[in-house]
Amino acid sequence: MFKSVLVANRGEIACRVFRTARRMGIRTIAVYSEADARAMHVREADEAVLIGPAAARESYLVAEKVLAAAKATGAEAIHPGYGFLSENAEFAEAVMAAGIVWIGAPPASIRAMGLKDAAKKLMVAAGVPVTPGYMGEDQTPAHLKAEADAIGYPVLIKAVAGGGGKGMRRVETSEAFLDALASCQREAASSFGDDRVLIEKYILSPRHIEVQVFGDSQGEVVHLYERDCSLQRRHQKVIEEAPAPGMDGPTRAAITDAAVRAAKAVNYIGAGTIEFIADASEGLHADRIWFMEMNTRLQVEHPVTESITGVDLVEWQFRAAAGEPVPLKQADIPMNGWAMEARLYAEDPSNGFLPSIGKLNHFRLPDDIRIDTGVFEGGEVSQFYDPMIAKLIVHETSREAAAARLADACADVEVWPVKTNAAFLVKCLEHPKFVEGDVDTGFIAKEEGDLTVRKISDYALQSAARVLRFGVEESGSDYFAPWSQRGGAMGFRLNATSAASQTVYVDGLLTRLEIDDNIAAERVHFEPDPVTTVYFDEGSPYRVSMNAPVGAGGGSTSDGSLRAPMPGKIVAVSAAVGDVVVKGQPIVVLEAMKMEHALVAPFDGTVSGVGAAVGDQVAADAVLATVTAD
Template identity: 75%
Template structure:
């Protein structure tokens, strides 16, 4: 076994790998960009090396810099995590050529499964069922559209080199195909350096079922059962669970056998995932599940598999990379209970799920459950990287108990001023359809109206905020005693100090957690007197500035204003200007497209009108809240 490992990644996955390495007595080495100089994964490592500026292409995606860091620190092994260089065959070969242990899939397997069209051809040859579609070399827009027309809508355009929902678009009608293709190709080129695509038949009521496989250098491959990752938003997974609800033993046997067959077809070594799409219109059936792709790396959702099997997959990766056999035989693996994982994102569900960036002034995660995170209070969510800030993982005897535990965990999340999807997670797992297991990949889109939390509007809170401001600001020189005592008699508002400056607030008999801030936004407690000017209330995962709400009502961030001004919701780069000055546009029509945090965000016309201004050109970098374009009402 090697004695040191460099993790060529950042955030929660770097911290996760370090955890196992420390337990096994292996020295840990981090790499970091200038944006991550104070990041948690840097401090948790035994040694850390700066590898470049904030943009990933100049740091985490720069293979030469990562390899140089490994050589400089004497790292005996490199673990790539997921994303970045984890499925880069050339990097894997360079690592091995340097005499360093590669903790990942063999380069040949990465290549075989890295291009979705070639992978599907290989699976057909191996006898694994695949989804109907087009995987040809002719990439002309005319040929692609013709194939989509032949397959029949809806279809899915997917980047050949894609993953993680990037470079993927559903198209419901022929007239929308070319626009979707252009957007898909731009995103694919930006994310993977390859704009080639394939076309698949879009499965109605699709469920995303994946099987964890693990192989060793001695030809043995086992599976560690399935996960259901159907709860997705824009092809990004939000909640994953294991096992899959409604999976009977016959179907499980068929899909896991197909997964093992797929892994053996490429002589797979290490942790990998075979992803399938299932037609869920009649429940899970062996003859209605098709191969989609293989991820030749550890998955974000690997903790739910660890929970139900009792296996540490990172330890298994270390052992396989060191030449050891798979630690357990297939008949020694079994399912124990039920596990769920929710991805806590820095995003604003009420504003189209746009990423939310900034400093985590207040960051409290629940106790009593597994938390995988690379963030801490005082850390910063950067525009340069994925907005996932933590994973909440629960394990219970039954699915019902796991869902209850996950809802409780998400409801305890307290983050300010960065917005999160914690309240959204609570509503998802408490939704009647989710509780009964009636979910597919369209669940969130179909139920979004019920899942996005409404702004806090309890009049008791508004009254309390008004009263607080009166006593704290206007009447501070006249009042005596604590404002909380005075408020309690007037509107049923009282506070009890709890750790870290958070208060338990009772409003009209309902308990909420609150964060008290002074005029400089510094945390305080009631014992500090009458200087509190803001109250941040936390309820079921949501955070509300109730003082500001009472003062001026709920406010929005970037996006379209009522006057037709389109503002940047966050810093980013302009990647397309579908509309030009003078163009007539309809409500909802894209006017300008911003790329930020690895995703494209189209800013659409808020009403029918004429484009009066386009302030930036393709390639321009823009600041948050910058005016990008203006739509003027026609007539």
């Protein structure tokens, strides 16, 4: 076994790998960009090396810099995590050529499965069923559109070299195809350096089911059962679970056998995932599940598999890379209980899920479940990287118990002032259809209106208002005197003598209520302001104040100006001054935090100003264009 490992990644996955390495007595080495100088993975490593500027393409994606750091620190092995260079065959070869142990799939396996079109052809030869679609070499827009028309809508455009929902669009009509194609190709080129796409028939009631496989250098391949990752938004997984609801024994045997055949077809070594799409319109059936792709790396959602099997997949990766056999035979791998994972993102569901960046002045997560995170209170969420800030994982004896416990955990999340999707996760987990297991990949899109609404409960509002009023009255000018702990949770009852009318603002909106003396104040967190509190209710923060707060926000405003919701790069400008536009028409496309964000016309009118060009780096709240109403 090697004695040191460098993790060529950042954030929660680097911290996750370090945890296992420390337990095994392996020295840990981090690499970091200038933006990550104070990051958690840097703090937790035994040694850390700066490898470049904030932008990933100048640091984490530069193989030569990572290798130089490995050589300088004497790293005996490199673990790539997921994303970045994890599925880069050339990087894997360079690591091995340098005499360093590569903790990942063989380069030949990465290549075989890295291009979705070639992988599907390989799977057909191995007897693995695949979805109908186009995987040809002709990438001209006209030909791709003709193929999509022939397949029949809706179709799914997918980047050949893609993953994680990048470079992927569902297209409903022939008329919308070319615009969606252009957006996919831009995003694919930006994320993977390859703008080629394939087209698949879109399954109308799709379930996303994947199988964890693991191989060793002796040719043994086992599976560790399936995961269901159907709860997605824009092809980005939100909640994952293991096992899959509604999966019977024969169907499980068919899908896991197919996954093992797929892995053996490419002589796979290490941890990998075979992803399938199932037509769940009539439940799960073996003859209605098709291969989509293979991820030749560890997955974000691997903790749910670890929870039901009791296996440390990172330890297995270390052992496979060191030439050891798979630790357990197939018949000896257990499957116990039910596990669920929720991805906590720094984003604002009430504002189109736009990523939220900034300092984590207050950051509290539940301490009675597994948490995988790469941030800490006082740290920052950067514009340069993925907005996922933590994973909340639970393990219970039943699916119902797991969903309830995870909902409670998400409700206990406290983050300020960065916005998160915690309340959205609670609503997803408590939705009757989810509880019944009646979900597919379109669930969030269909229910989004109900899932994103924000409303503070009467109890929470009463509690916050009482602290706000009586805290000021009782403490005089020293508002914080009775409750001086920084960010501390309140679990006390204020001794007010009578109910009284209180006028307060909740997130800037005027509210009048009668204060109930019997309401206790719980989880109220004070801002450095004698007339404001922040109350966390079901995972969502509410700013409760005596004065209406003034704040700016991104997107469109009533005067027709389109403002950048966050710092980013302009990748498309689709209108010029003088153009007549209709409400909802894209005007400018901003790329930030690895995703594209379209700024659209807020009403019918004429473009009266364009303040950005393709390639510009813009600041948050910058006016990118202006539309004047007709």
